Amino acid sequence: MSVPVSLSLETVRCELAAATAYAAAAGLELDASELSENTLQFHVVFWNMQRKRFTAEFDCRDYSMYPPTIEFVDATRTLRGTPALYPAGFHGMPCVCARYNRKAYTERGGPHGDWRLVDWQLPTGNGVAIDSLAMILSDLHSKISQSAGRLG
Amino acid sequence: MTTTAHGADASQDEAGDERHGPPHVQLQVQTPRGLWSMTEPEEAPRRPDYPISTKIQVVIDDARTVFKFVENDTKYTLFLGGEMLAPERTLASYHIAPDALLVLSVQGGNA
Numbered sequence: 001m002s003v004p005v006s007l008s009l010e011t012v013r014c015e016l017a018a019a020t021a022y023a024a025a026a027g028l029e030l031d032a033s034e035l036s037e038n039t040l041q042f043h044v045v046f047w048n049m050q051r052k053r054f055t056a057e058f059d060c061r062d063y064s065m066y067p068p069t070i071e072f073v074d075a076t077r078t079l080r081g082t083p084a085l086y087p088a089g090f091h092g093m094p095c096v097c098a099r100y101n102r103k104a105y106t107e108r109g110g111p112h113g114d115w116r117l118v119d120w121q122l123p124t125g126n127g128v129a130i131d132s133l134a135m136i137l138s139d140l141h142s143k144i145s146q147s148a149g150r151l152g
Numbered sequence: 153m154t155t156t157a158h159g160a161d162a163s164q165d166e167a168g169d170e171r172h173g174p175p176h177v178q179l180q181v182q183t184p185r186g187l188w189s190m191t192e193p194e195e196a197p198r199r200p201d202y203p204i205s206t207k208i209q210v211v212i213d214d215a216r217t218v219f220k221f222v223e224n225d226t227k228y229t230l231f232l233g234g235e236m237l238a239p240e241r242t243l244a245s246y247h248i249a250p251d252a253l254l255v256l257s258v259q260g261g262n263a
Contacts, residue, residue, distance in 0.1 A: 018184065018186065021182060021186075021187065022183075022184050022255070025182035026182070026231065026257070027233060047234060051234070098260070123223070123260065123261060124260055124261035125225055126223060126224070126225035126261065127223055127225050127226045127259075127260040128221060128223040128226040128260050128261075130260040134184035134185070135184045135185075135258065137184065138183075138184035138257050138258045138259075139257075139258065139259050139260050141257050142227060142229055142257035142258065142259035143259060145231070145236065145257070146229075146236065
């Protein structure tokens with residue numbers, strides 16, 4: 001099952017208001033200039049505790065029925081998904097191992113066959129539910145800003 | 153009635169009453185669920201107006217209350233710019249200026 005592109009685009013645009021406010025306050029660089037029905041993507045630059053730069057790509061196809069696919073890319077956005085592009089602390093696949101990342105699910109080669117995509121907004125353990133783009137940015141901001149070095 | 157974070161009646165503060173004790177600072181706190189300020193959200197039960205001797209942990213706890221972050225098995229961290237603020241330290245120790253914009257980051261459980 002898939003979500004009409006126009007509906008996903010509308011949902012992402014709506015949620016980007018809160019995500020952009022959070023990103024601006026946190027010193028993250030959110031670039032949604034390419035967001036369109038043809039490119040349901042935006043990018044966010046995070047900084048680790050050593051002020052090293054990490055760029056994450058959010059592919060929002062089928063959002064919000066399914067979570068975005070989050071991948072770290074290089075500054076030119078041509079190289080993607082290598083350990084050297086990831087901050088330290090994430091799954092060695094490499095992958096942001098969280099319910100809010102479609103790449104973490106088995107259908108995308110991820111480690112989690114025990115999760116259902118439609119349940120992505122459920123909390124993990126007894127933690128808060130990461131159920132919106134702003135919450136995803138906050139979770140990643142918290143983890144990356146407290147990490148040092150690269151995954152590979 | 154909206155109270156400030158230290159318990160005073162906000163309407164008295166807005167009227168410009170002089171307050172005794174340590175100086176106060178009014179803050180803004182951006183969270184993933186919205187901005188907490190002296191005016192937002194409208195229905196907030198308290199406002200971010202603190203004596204400068206207030207510990208960071210108190211601000212974190214109050215922001216959680218305003219935006220109903222009830223889960224304890226979650227990491228809540230307050231940032232000023234790129235700096236992570238230690239919960240046991242005071243606002244004064246960071247020389248936080250009036251209307252400073254802080255960020256509450258919320259980290260979910262680990263897979």
